[in-house]
Amino acid sequence: xxxxxxxxxxxNRGFSVLETIFxxxxxxxxxxxxxxxxxxxxxxxxxxLCFGQQRTLQGQIESMQTIDLDVPMDEVYAQxxxxxxxxxxxxxxxxxxxxKLNDPGSGDRSYGNYLLMPGSKMVGCRVHGSPYAEEx
Numbered sequence: 001x002x003x004x005x006x007x008x009x010x011x012n013r014g015f016s017v018l019e020t021i022f023x024x025x026x027x028x029x030x031x032x033x034x035x036x037x038x039x040x041x042x043x044x045x046x047x048x049l050c051f052g053q054q055r056t057l058q059g060q061i062e063s064m065q066t067i068d069l070d071v072p073m074d075e076v077y078a079q080x081x082x083x084x085x086x087x088x089x090x091x092x093x094x095x096x097x098x099x100k101l102n103d104p105g106s107g108d109r110s111y112g113n114y115l116l117m118p119g120s121k122m123v124g125c126r127v128h129g130s131p132y133a134e135e136x
Contacts, residue, residue, distance in 0.1 A: 046105035051131040053101060057114060058123045060085040073115050103127055 015023075061069075061076065064083055069076070077096045080086035088099035103110035106127060113126045124130035 049104035050128040
């Protein structure tokens with residue numbers, strides 16, 4: 001007694017509709033789980049890249065001895081571009097048109113997400129926070 005005969009299948013028939021739906025349902029569940037894991041992984045990567053850029057930016061700010069910190073961040077960028085520590089295009093004496101420093105995952109011209117913490121040379125991000133912030 002062969003397998004085809006035991007299961008009552010004819011050799012010319014394919015999978016039943018129920019079997020096909022079960023396979024598609026299983027694949028969609030695995031795909032959904034994979035997408036969730038990928039999005040969490042991507043967010044962790046963006047967070048690490050952002051913290052790395054904050055550290056780099058903070059090091060550039062600390063290396064300039066005469067930098068004025070009581071100004072908007074756009075003027076700090078202008079001072080860094082003038083000093084050759086950051087590449088970008090100046091839009092005037094005290095502002096920048098573009099800076100080659102973008103917040104990961106936020107697109108072009110997202111350098112505006114970076115800000116100086118009040119009263120210090122610490123750099124933070126409006127989207128990802130700061131690696132220097134104290135944990136509660």
